Amino acid sequence: MPGTMRFQGLFMVAIWILLLCPQGSPTSFGHPLPVPLQENYSPPSGSNTPVVIKDKPSLSAPTKSSQEDVDYYDDYLFTVDPLETSRSPQPPSPHCDYHLCRHLQVPCAELQKASGCMCPGITSPGEAPETPHLQTLHVSEAGISLHWCAPPSPVEQYHVTYQAVGEASASSPALNSTFRLATVSGLLPDKQYLVCVVASNRAGRSPTDDGQREHGPCRLVHTPPRQIPYVYVAAGLAGALVLVVISALVWHFCMRRRKHLLHGSRDNILDVEPGLGGTTNSTFRSEEQL
Structure with a gap:
Protein backbone atom coordinates (compact mmCIF):
# COMPACT_ATOMS: atom_id res chain seq x y z
CA MET A 1 0.00 0.00 0.00
CA PRO A 2 2.65 2.53 0.78
CA GLY A 3 4.47 1.58 -2.54
CA THR A 4 1.32 2.11 -4.54
CA MET A 5 0.80 5.52 -3.06
CA ARG A 6 4.38 6.44 -3.84
CA PHE A 7 4.00 5.40 -7.49
CA GLN A 8 0.82 7.41 -7.93
CA GLY A 9 2.51 10.43 -6.39
CA LEU A 10 5.41 10.20 -8.83
CA PHE A 11 3.00 9.87 -11.78
CA MET A 12 1.08 12.94 -10.70
CA VAL A 13 4.32 14.91 -10.32
CA ALA A 14 5.37 13.90 -13.88
CA ILE A 15 2.02 15.00 -15.31
CA TRP A 16 2.21 18.30 -13.45
CA ILE A 17 5.79 18.92 -14.81
CA LEU A 18 4.65 18.26 -18.41
CA LEU A 19 1.78 20.67 -18.04
CA LEU A 20 4.02 23.40 -16.66
CA CYS A 21 6.76 23.03 -19.37
CA PRO A 22 6.40 25.15 -22.65
CA GLN A 23 5.01 23.41 -25.68
CA GLY A 24 7.76 21.89 -27.86
CA SER A 25 8.35 22.28 -31.57
CA PRO A 26 5.96 20.39 -33.80
CA THR A 27 8.85 18.65 -35.47
CA SER A 28 9.86 17.02 -32.22
CA PHE A 29 6.63 14.96 -32.29
CA GLY A 30 7.00 13.98 -35.98
CA HIS A 31 4.51 16.51 -37.40
CA PRO A 32 5.12 17.83 -40.95
CA LEU A 33 6.71 21.23 -41.49
CA PRO A 34 4.30 24.13 -41.89
CA VAL A 35 3.60 25.49 -45.39
CA PRO A 36 5.71 28.61 -46.14
CA LEU A 37 3.85 31.88 -46.05
CA GLN A 38 3.04 33.53 -49.35
CA GLU A 39 4.77 36.77 -50.32
CA ASN A 40 1.63 38.81 -49.95
CA TYR A 41 0.28 36.90 -46.95
CA SER A 42 -1.59 38.96 -44.39
CA PRO A 43 -2.40 37.48 -40.93
CA PRO A 44 -5.98 37.16 -39.87
CA SER A 45 -7.41 40.09 -38.08
CA GLY A 46 -7.00 39.99 -34.34
CA SER A 47 -3.99 37.68 -34.51
CA ASN A 48 -0.74 38.51 -32.82
CA THR A 49 1.28 36.44 -35.27
CA PRO A 50 4.01 38.59 -36.79
CA VAL A 51 4.00 39.20 -40.55
CA VAL A 52 6.66 37.20 -42.41
CA ILE A 53 7.83 38.59 -45.80
CA LYS A 54 9.82 36.30 -47.99
CA ASP A 55 13.07 37.95 -49.07
CA LYS A 56 13.91 37.96 -52.77
CA PRO A 57 17.10 36.14 -53.73
CA SER A 58 20.12 38.41 -54.01
CA LEU A 59 21.46 39.12 -57.53
CA SER A 60 25.05 39.20 -56.39
CA ALA A 61 27.11 36.14 -57.23
CA PRO A 62 27.88 33.90 -54.23
CA THR A 63 31.35 33.55 -52.87
CA LYS A 64 33.62 31.40 -55.02
CA SER A 65 35.00 28.74 -52.74
CA SER A 66 36.21 26.03 -55.11
CA GLN A 67 37.47 25.54 -58.66
CA GLU A 68 34.12 24.06 -59.69
CA ASP A 69 32.33 27.17 -58.42
CA VAL A 70 34.79 29.44 -60.28
CA ASP A 71 34.22 27.69 -63.60
CA TYR A 72 30.48 27.74 -63.18
CA TYR A 73 30.19 31.37 -62.17
CA ASP A 74 32.61 32.46 -64.86
CA ASP A 75 30.27 30.92 -67.40
CA TYR A 76 27.30 32.55 -65.70
CA LEU A 77 28.76 36.03 -65.50
CA PHE A 78 29.99 36.14 -69.09
CA THR A 79 26.94 34.70 -70.81
CA VAL A 80 25.86 37.06 -73.65
CA ASP A 81 22.19 37.64 -74.11
CA PRO A 82 21.24 37.34 -77.83
CA LEU A 83 18.71 40.14 -77.43
CA GLU A 84 21.37 42.47 -76.07
CA THR A 85 23.63 41.62 -79.03
CA SER A 86 20.86 42.39 -81.51
CA ARG A 87 20.25 45.73 -79.85
CA SER A 88 23.90 46.85 -80.08
CA PRO A 89 24.48 49.70 -82.59
CA GLN A 90 25.59 48.56 -86.03
CA PRO A 91 28.17 50.47 -88.10
CA PRO A 92 26.67 52.54 -90.96
CA SER A 93 26.69 51.06 -94.44
CA PRO A 94 29.45 52.32 -96.78
CA HIS A 95 28.70 54.55 -99.76
CA CYS A 96 28.42 52.86 -103.14
CA ASP A 97 31.27 53.16 -105.64
CA TYR A 98 29.13 55.34 -107.88
CA HIS A 99 30.33 58.44 -109.75
CA LEU A 100 28.07 60.74 -111.73
CA CYS A 101 30.78 61.52 -114.34
CA ARG A 102 32.13 57.98 -114.94
CA HIS A 103 31.55 56.54 -118.42
CA LEU A 104 29.67 53.21 -118.52
CA GLN A 105 28.76 53.62 -114.84
CA VAL A 106 26.65 50.77 -113.41
CA PRO A 107 23.36 52.14 -111.98
CA CYS A 108 23.53 52.68 -108.24
CA ALA A 109 20.40 50.60 -107.63
CA GLU A 110 22.21 47.50 -108.91
CA LEU A 111 25.24 48.24 -106.73
CA GLN A 112 22.98 48.61 -103.71
CA LYS A 113 21.30 45.26 -104.35
CA ALA A 114 24.67 43.54 -104.69
CA SER A 115 26.46 44.95 -101.62
CA GLY A 116 23.88 46.80 -99.51
CA CYS A 117 25.72 50.13 -99.88
CA MET A 118 24.17 53.59 -99.73
CA CYS A 119 23.26 55.52 -102.90
CA PRO A 120 23.19 59.32 -103.23
CA GLY A 121 19.81 61.02 -103.12
CA ILE A 122 17.86 61.40 -106.36
CA THR A 123 14.64 63.06 -107.38
CA SER A 124 11.35 61.22 -107.72
CA PRO A 125 10.86 58.89 -110.73
CA GLY A 126 7.60 60.72 -111.41
CA GLU A 127 9.47 63.94 -112.26
CA ALA A 128 11.45 64.86 -115.37
CA PRO A 129 15.24 64.58 -114.91
CA GLU A 130 17.32 67.57 -113.96
CA THR A 131 19.86 68.91 -116.47
CA PRO A 132 23.13 67.04 -117.10
CA HIS A 133 26.37 68.99 -116.71
CA LEU A 134 28.68 69.35 -119.73
CA GLN A 135 32.33 69.07 -118.70
CA THR A 136 34.63 69.04 -121.77
CA LEU A 137 34.23 69.35 -125.54
CA HIS A 138 36.72 68.63 -128.33
CA VAL A 139 35.78 70.35 -131.60
CA SER A 140 37.09 69.49 -135.07
CA GLU A 141 36.04 70.78 -138.48
CA ALA A 142 33.56 67.89 -138.95
CA GLY A 143 32.67 66.64 -135.44
CA ILE A 144 32.45 67.19 -131.69
CA SER A 145 33.31 64.88 -128.75
CA LEU A 146 31.43 65.51 -125.47
CA HIS A 147 31.83 64.43 -121.83
CA TRP A 148 29.11 65.13 -119.27
CA CYS A 149 28.00 64.24 -115.72
CA ALA A 150 24.66 62.63 -114.93
CA PRO A 151 22.02 64.59 -112.99
CA PRO A 152 20.80 63.44 -109.53
CA SER A 153 17.66 61.97 -111.14
CA PRO A 154 16.44 58.66 -112.57
CA VAL A 155 17.59 58.60 -116.23
CA GLU A 156 16.62 56.07 -118.88
CA GLN A 157 18.23 57.60 -122.00
CA TYR A 158 20.48 60.42 -123.20
CA HIS A 159 20.34 62.33 -126.50
CA VAL A 160 22.87 64.77 -127.96
CA THR A 161 21.18 67.53 -129.96
CA TYR A 162 23.00 69.98 -132.24
CA GLN A 163 21.74 72.91 -134.27
CA ALA A 164 23.54 75.27 -136.60
CA VAL A 165 22.57 78.89 -136.41
CA GLY A 166 19.57 79.45 -138.67
CA GLU A 167 19.01 75.72 -139.36
CA ALA A 168 16.82 72.93 -137.96
CA SER A 169 17.87 70.93 -134.92
CA ALA A 170 19.20 67.37 -135.22
CA SER A 171 19.66 64.62 -132.62
CA SER A 172 22.00 61.68 -132.13
CA PRO A 173 20.72 58.11 -131.56
CA ALA A 174 19.51 57.26 -128.04
CA LEU A 175 22.22 56.37 -125.51
CA ASN A 176 21.51 54.28 -122.39
CA SER A 177 21.85 55.63 -118.87
CA THR A 178 25.43 54.34 -118.38
CA PHE A 179 26.90 56.62 -121.09
CA ARG A 180 28.87 59.77 -120.24
CA LEU A 181 30.75 60.18 -123.58
CA ALA A 182 29.45 60.74 -127.12
CA THR A 183 30.69 61.90 -130.53
CA VAL A 184 28.76 63.90 -133.12
CA SER A 185 29.98 63.72 -136.73
CA GLY A 186 28.89 65.13 -140.07
CA LEU A 187 29.23 68.80 -139.10
CA LEU A 188 30.26 71.54 -141.49
CA PRO A 189 33.55 73.43 -141.09
CA ASP A 190 33.65 77.10 -140.11
CA LYS A 191 30.13 77.07 -138.63
CA GLN A 192 28.59 77.80 -135.19
CA TYR A 193 26.54 75.10 -133.45
CA LEU A 194 24.49 74.87 -130.23
CA VAL A 195 25.22 71.42 -128.73
CA CYS A 196 23.12 70.05 -125.83
CA VAL A 197 22.90 66.85 -123.74
CA VAL A 198 19.31 65.90 -122.88
CA ALA A 199 18.33 63.29 -120.24
CA SER A 200 14.92 61.62 -120.40
CA ASN A 201 12.71 59.18 -118.51
CA ARG A 202 9.03 58.26 -118.52
CA ALA A 203 8.08 61.59 -116.93
CA GLY A 204 9.74 63.77 -119.58
CA ARG A 205 13.01 65.34 -120.78
CA SER A 206 15.48 67.63 -119.05
CA PRO A 207 15.40 71.32 -120.09
CA THR A 208 18.04 73.04 -122.26
CA ASP A 209 19.42 76.59 -122.30
CA ASP A 210 21.23 79.00 -124.62
CA GLY A 211 24.70 77.57 -123.95
CA GLN A 212 26.02 80.49 -121.93
CA ARG A 213 26.39 78.68 -118.57
CA GLU A 214 29.79 77.15 -117.81
CA HIS A 215 28.55 73.71 -116.71
CA GLY A 216 25.06 73.77 -118.15
CA PRO A 217 23.53 71.19 -120.49
CA CYS A 218 24.37 73.17 -123.67
CA ARG A 219 27.40 74.85 -125.22
CA LEU A 220 27.97 77.16 -128.20
CA VAL A 221 30.89 75.95 -130.33
CA HIS A 222 32.47 77.04 -133.62
CA THR A 223 33.99 74.46 -135.94
CA PRO A 224 37.37 75.44 -137.42
CA PRO A 225 37.67 76.17 -141.17
CA ARG A 226 38.70 73.47 -143.60
CA GLN A 227 42.42 72.88 -143.52
CA ASP A 271 96.03 72.21 -182.61
CA VAL A 272 93.03 74.37 -182.14
CA GLU A 273 92.03 76.51 -185.11
CA PRO A 274 92.51 80.29 -184.97
CA GLY A 275 89.42 82.16 -184.12
CA LEU A 276 87.97 79.39 -181.94
CA GLY A 277 90.55 78.76 -179.30
CA GLY A 278 92.71 81.90 -179.84
CA THR A 279 96.03 82.30 -181.74
CA THR A 280 98.88 79.84 -181.49
CA ASN A 281 102.13 80.73 -179.87
CA SER A 282 104.91 80.34 -182.42
CA THR A 283 107.66 80.37 -179.87
CA PHE A 284 106.17 77.61 -177.70
CA ARG A 285 107.85 74.71 -179.59
CA SER A 286 111.18 76.50 -179.83
CA GLU A 287 111.15 77.21 -176.13
CA GLU A 288 110.30 73.59 -175.45
CA GLN A 289 113.28 72.38 -177.51
CA LEU A 290 115.64 74.58 -175.53
Whole structure:
Protein backbone atom coordinates (compact mmCIF):
# COMPACT_ATOMS: atom_id res chain seq x y z
CA MET A 1 0.00 0.00 0.00
CA PRO A 2 2.65 2.53 0.78
CA GLY A 3 4.47 1.58 -2.54
CA THR A 4 1.32 2.11 -4.54
CA MET A 5 0.80 5.52 -3.06
CA ARG A 6 4.38 6.44 -3.84
CA PHE A 7 4.00 5.40 -7.49
CA GLN A 8 0.82 7.41 -7.93
CA GLY A 9 2.51 10.43 -6.39
CA LEU A 10 5.41 10.20 -8.83
CA PHE A 11 3.00 9.87 -11.78
CA MET A 12 1.08 12.94 -10.70
CA VAL A 13 4.32 14.91 -10.32
CA ALA A 14 5.37 13.90 -13.88
CA ILE A 15 2.02 15.00 -15.31
CA TRP A 16 2.21 18.30 -13.45
CA ILE A 17 5.79 18.92 -14.81
CA LEU A 18 4.65 18.26 -18.41
CA LEU A 19 1.78 20.67 -18.04
CA LEU A 20 4.02 23.40 -16.66
CA CYS A 21 6.76 23.03 -19.37
CA PRO A 22 6.40 25.15 -22.65
CA GLN A 23 5.01 23.41 -25.68
CA GLY A 24 7.76 21.89 -27.86
CA SER A 25 8.35 22.28 -31.57
CA PRO A 26 5.96 20.39 -33.80
CA THR A 27 8.85 18.65 -35.47
CA SER A 28 9.86 17.02 -32.22
CA PHE A 29 6.63 14.96 -32.29
CA GLY A 30 7.00 13.98 -35.98
CA HIS A 31 4.51 16.51 -37.40
CA PRO A 32 5.12 17.83 -40.95
CA LEU A 33 6.71 21.23 -41.49
CA PRO A 34 4.30 24.13 -41.89
CA VAL A 35 3.60 25.49 -45.39
CA PRO A 36 5.71 28.61 -46.14
CA LEU A 37 3.85 31.88 -46.05
CA GLN A 38 3.04 33.53 -49.35
CA GLU A 39 4.77 36.77 -50.32
CA ASN A 40 1.63 38.81 -49.95
CA TYR A 41 0.28 36.90 -46.95
CA SER A 42 -1.59 38.96 -44.39
CA PRO A 43 -2.40 37.48 -40.93
CA PRO A 44 -5.98 37.16 -39.87
CA SER A 45 -7.41 40.09 -38.08
CA GLY A 46 -7.00 39.99 -34.34
CA SER A 47 -3.99 37.68 -34.51
CA ASN A 48 -0.74 38.51 -32.82
CA THR A 49 1.28 36.44 -35.27
CA PRO A 50 4.01 38.59 -36.79
CA VAL A 51 4.00 39.20 -40.55
CA VAL A 52 6.66 37.20 -42.41
CA ILE A 53 7.83 38.59 -45.80
CA LYS A 54 9.82 36.30 -47.99
CA ASP A 55 13.07 37.95 -49.07
CA LYS A 56 13.91 37.96 -52.77
CA PRO A 57 17.10 36.14 -53.73
CA SER A 58 20.12 38.41 -54.01
CA LEU A 59 21.46 39.12 -57.53
CA SER A 60 25.05 39.20 -56.39
CA ALA A 61 27.11 36.14 -57.23
CA PRO A 62 27.88 33.90 -54.23
CA THR A 63 31.35 33.55 -52.87
CA LYS A 64 33.62 31.40 -55.02
CA SER A 65 35.00 28.74 -52.74
CA SER A 66 36.21 26.03 -55.11
CA GLN A 67 37.47 25.54 -58.66
CA GLU A 68 34.12 24.06 -59.69
CA ASP A 69 32.33 27.17 -58.42
CA VAL A 70 34.79 29.44 -60.28
CA ASP A 71 34.22 27.69 -63.60
CA TYR A 72 30.48 27.74 -63.18
CA TYR A 73 30.19 31.37 -62.17
CA ASP A 74 32.61 32.46 -64.86
CA ASP A 75 30.27 30.92 -67.40
CA TYR A 76 27.30 32.55 -65.70
CA LEU A 77 28.76 36.03 -65.50
CA PHE A 78 29.99 36.14 -69.09
CA THR A 79 26.94 34.70 -70.81
CA VAL A 80 25.86 37.06 -73.65
CA ASP A 81 22.19 37.64 -74.11
CA PRO A 82 21.24 37.34 -77.83
CA LEU A 83 18.71 40.14 -77.43
CA GLU A 84 21.37 42.47 -76.07
CA THR A 85 23.63 41.62 -79.03
CA SER A 86 20.86 42.39 -81.51
CA ARG A 87 20.25 45.73 -79.85
CA SER A 88 23.90 46.85 -80.08
CA PRO A 89 24.48 49.70 -82.59
CA GLN A 90 25.59 48.56 -86.03
CA PRO A 91 28.17 50.47 -88.10
CA PRO A 92 26.67 52.54 -90.96
CA SER A 93 26.69 51.06 -94.44
CA PRO A 94 29.45 52.32 -96.78
CA HIS A 95 28.70 54.55 -99.76
CA CYS A 96 28.42 52.86 -103.14
CA ASP A 97 31.27 53.16 -105.64
CA TYR A 98 29.13 55.34 -107.88
CA HIS A 99 30.33 58.44 -109.75
CA LEU A 100 28.07 60.74 -111.73
CA CYS A 101 30.78 61.52 -114.34
CA ARG A 102 32.13 57.98 -114.94
CA HIS A 103 31.55 56.54 -118.42
CA LEU A 104 29.67 53.21 -118.52
CA GLN A 105 28.76 53.62 -114.84
CA VAL A 106 26.65 50.77 -113.41
CA PRO A 107 23.36 52.14 -111.98
CA CYS A 108 23.53 52.68 -108.24
CA ALA A 109 20.40 50.60 -107.63
CA GLU A 110 22.21 47.50 -108.91
CA LEU A 111 25.24 48.24 -106.73
CA GLN A 112 22.98 48.61 -103.71
CA LYS A 113 21.30 45.26 -104.35
CA ALA A 114 24.67 43.54 -104.69
CA SER A 115 26.46 44.95 -101.62
CA GLY A 116 23.88 46.80 -99.51
CA CYS A 117 25.72 50.13 -99.88
CA MET A 118 24.17 53.59 -99.73
CA CYS A 119 23.26 55.52 -102.90
CA PRO A 120 23.19 59.32 -103.23
CA GLY A 121 19.81 61.02 -103.12
CA ILE A 122 17.86 61.40 -106.36
CA THR A 123 14.64 63.06 -107.38
CA SER A 124 11.35 61.22 -107.72
CA PRO A 125 10.86 58.89 -110.73
CA GLY A 126 7.60 60.72 -111.41
CA GLU A 127 9.47 63.94 -112.26
CA ALA A 128 11.45 64.86 -115.37
CA PRO A 129 15.24 64.58 -114.91
CA GLU A 130 17.32 67.57 -113.96
CA THR A 131 19.86 68.91 -116.47
CA PRO A 132 23.13 67.04 -117.10
CA HIS A 133 26.37 68.99 -116.71
CA LEU A 134 28.68 69.35 -119.73
CA GLN A 135 32.33 69.07 -118.70
CA THR A 136 34.63 69.04 -121.77
CA LEU A 137 34.23 69.35 -125.54
CA HIS A 138 36.72 68.63 -128.33
CA VAL A 139 35.78 70.35 -131.60
CA SER A 140 37.09 69.49 -135.07
CA GLU A 141 36.04 70.78 -138.48
CA ALA A 142 33.56 67.89 -138.95
CA GLY A 143 32.67 66.64 -135.44
CA ILE A 144 32.45 67.19 -131.69
CA SER A 145 33.31 64.88 -128.75
CA LEU A 146 31.43 65.51 -125.47
CA HIS A 147 31.83 64.43 -121.83
CA TRP A 148 29.11 65.13 -119.27
CA CYS A 149 28.00 64.24 -115.72
CA ALA A 150 24.66 62.63 -114.93
CA PRO A 151 22.02 64.59 -112.99
CA PRO A 152 20.80 63.44 -109.53
CA SER A 153 17.66 61.97 -111.14
CA PRO A 154 16.44 58.66 -112.57
CA VAL A 155 17.59 58.60 -116.23
CA GLU A 156 16.62 56.07 -118.88
CA GLN A 157 18.23 57.60 -122.00
CA TYR A 158 20.48 60.42 -123.20
CA HIS A 159 20.34 62.33 -126.50
CA VAL A 160 22.87 64.77 -127.96
CA THR A 161 21.18 67.53 -129.96
CA TYR A 162 23.00 69.98 -132.24
CA GLN A 163 21.74 72.91 -134.27
CA ALA A 164 23.54 75.27 -136.60
CA VAL A 165 22.57 78.89 -136.41
CA GLY A 166 19.57 79.45 -138.67
CA GLU A 167 19.01 75.72 -139.36
CA ALA A 168 16.82 72.93 -137.96
CA SER A 169 17.87 70.93 -134.92
CA ALA A 170 19.20 67.37 -135.22
CA SER A 171 19.66 64.62 -132.62
CA SER A 172 22.00 61.68 -132.13
CA PRO A 173 20.72 58.11 -131.56
CA ALA A 174 19.51 57.26 -128.04
CA LEU A 175 22.22 56.37 -125.51
CA ASN A 176 21.51 54.28 -122.39
CA SER A 177 21.85 55.63 -118.87
CA THR A 178 25.43 54.34 -118.38
CA PHE A 179 26.90 56.62 -121.09
CA ARG A 180 28.87 59.77 -120.24
CA LEU A 181 30.75 60.18 -123.58
CA ALA A 182 29.45 60.74 -127.12
CA THR A 183 30.69 61.90 -130.53
CA VAL A 184 28.76 63.90 -133.12
CA SER A 185 29.98 63.72 -136.73
CA GLY A 186 28.89 65.13 -140.07
CA LEU A 187 29.23 68.80 -139.10
CA LEU A 188 30.26 71.54 -141.49
CA PRO A 189 33.55 73.43 -141.09
CA ASP A 190 33.65 77.10 -140.11
CA LYS A 191 30.13 77.07 -138.63
CA GLN A 192 28.59 77.80 -135.19
CA TYR A 193 26.54 75.10 -133.45
CA LEU A 194 24.49 74.87 -130.23
CA VAL A 195 25.22 71.42 -128.73
CA CYS A 196 23.12 70.05 -125.83
CA VAL A 197 22.90 66.85 -123.74
CA VAL A 198 19.31 65.90 -122.88
CA ALA A 199 18.33 63.29 -120.24
CA SER A 200 14.92 61.62 -120.40
CA ASN A 201 12.71 59.18 -118.51
CA ARG A 202 9.03 58.26 -118.52
CA ALA A 203 8.08 61.59 -116.93
CA GLY A 204 9.74 63.77 -119.58
CA ARG A 205 13.01 65.34 -120.78
CA SER A 206 15.48 67.63 -119.05
CA PRO A 207 15.40 71.32 -120.09
CA THR A 208 18.04 73.04 -122.26
CA ASP A 209 19.42 76.59 -122.30
CA ASP A 210 21.23 79.00 -124.62
CA GLY A 211 24.70 77.57 -123.95
CA GLN A 212 26.02 80.49 -121.93
CA ARG A 213 26.39 78.68 -118.57
CA GLU A 214 29.79 77.15 -117.81
CA HIS A 215 28.55 73.71 -116.71
CA GLY A 216 25.06 73.77 -118.15
CA PRO A 217 23.53 71.19 -120.49
CA CYS A 218 24.37 73.17 -123.67
CA ARG A 219 27.40 74.85 -125.22
CA LEU A 220 27.97 77.16 -128.20
CA VAL A 221 30.89 75.95 -130.33
CA HIS A 222 32.47 77.04 -133.62
CA THR A 223 33.99 74.46 -135.94
CA PRO A 224 37.37 75.44 -137.42
CA PRO A 225 37.67 76.17 -141.17
CA ARG A 226 38.70 73.47 -143.60
CA GLN A 227 42.42 72.88 -143.52
CA ILE A 228 44.78 71.45 -146.15
CA PRO A 229 45.37 67.80 -145.36
CA TYR A 230 48.80 67.00 -144.06
CA VAL A 231 49.27 64.45 -146.86
CA TYR A 232 49.09 67.15 -149.47
CA VAL A 233 51.51 69.33 -147.56
CA ALA A 234 53.96 66.47 -147.23
CA ALA A 235 53.64 65.62 -150.93
CA GLY A 236 54.31 69.25 -151.90
CA LEU A 237 57.39 69.42 -149.68
CA ALA A 238 58.71 66.14 -151.12
CA GLY A 239 58.18 67.35 -154.72
CA ALA A 240 59.98 70.62 -154.01
CA LEU A 241 62.90 68.75 -152.48
CA VAL A 242 63.18 66.48 -155.53
CA LEU A 243 63.22 69.50 -157.87
CA VAL A 244 65.98 71.13 -155.82
CA VAL A 245 68.09 67.96 -155.96
CA ILE A 246 67.61 67.57 -159.73
CA SER A 247 68.46 71.23 -160.34
CA ALA A 248 71.63 70.90 -158.26
CA LEU A 249 72.74 67.84 -160.24
CA VAL A 250 72.12 69.50 -163.60
CA TRP A 251 74.00 72.59 -162.52
CA HIS A 252 76.90 70.43 -161.30
CA PHE A 253 77.23 68.54 -164.61
CA CYS A 254 77.02 71.74 -166.64
CA MET A 255 79.76 73.38 -164.62
CA ARG A 256 81.96 70.32 -164.92
CA ARG A 257 81.59 70.21 -168.70
CA ARG A 258 82.42 73.89 -169.01
CA LYS A 259 85.58 73.48 -166.98
CA HIS A 260 86.61 70.58 -169.21
CA LEU A 261 86.28 72.73 -172.33
CA LEU A 262 88.21 75.68 -170.88
CA HIS A 263 91.09 73.63 -169.41
CA GLY A 264 91.80 71.11 -172.17
CA SER A 265 95.16 69.26 -172.83
CA ARG A 266 98.31 70.82 -174.37
CA ASP A 267 97.78 69.18 -177.76
CA ASN A 268 94.22 70.47 -177.98
CA ILE A 269 95.40 73.97 -177.25
CA LEU A 270 98.19 73.82 -179.94
CA ASP A 271 96.03 72.21 -182.61
CA VAL A 272 93.03 74.37 -182.14
CA GLU A 273 92.03 76.51 -185.11
CA PRO A 274 92.51 80.29 -184.97
CA GLY A 275 89.42 82.16 -184.12
CA LEU A 276 87.97 79.39 -181.94
CA GLY A 277 90.55 78.76 -179.30
CA GLY A 278 92.71 81.90 -179.84
CA THR A 279 96.03 82.30 -181.74
CA THR A 280 98.88 79.84 -181.49
CA ASN A 281 102.13 80.73 -179.87
CA SER A 282 104.91 80.34 -182.42
CA THR A 283 107.66 80.37 -179.87
CA PHE A 284 106.17 77.61 -177.70
CA ARG A 285 107.85 74.71 -179.59
CA SER A 286 111.18 76.50 -179.83
CA GLU A 287 111.15 77.21 -176.13
CA GLU A 288 110.30 73.59 -175.45
CA GLN A 289 113.28 72.38 -177.51
CA LEU A 290 115.64 74.58 -175.53
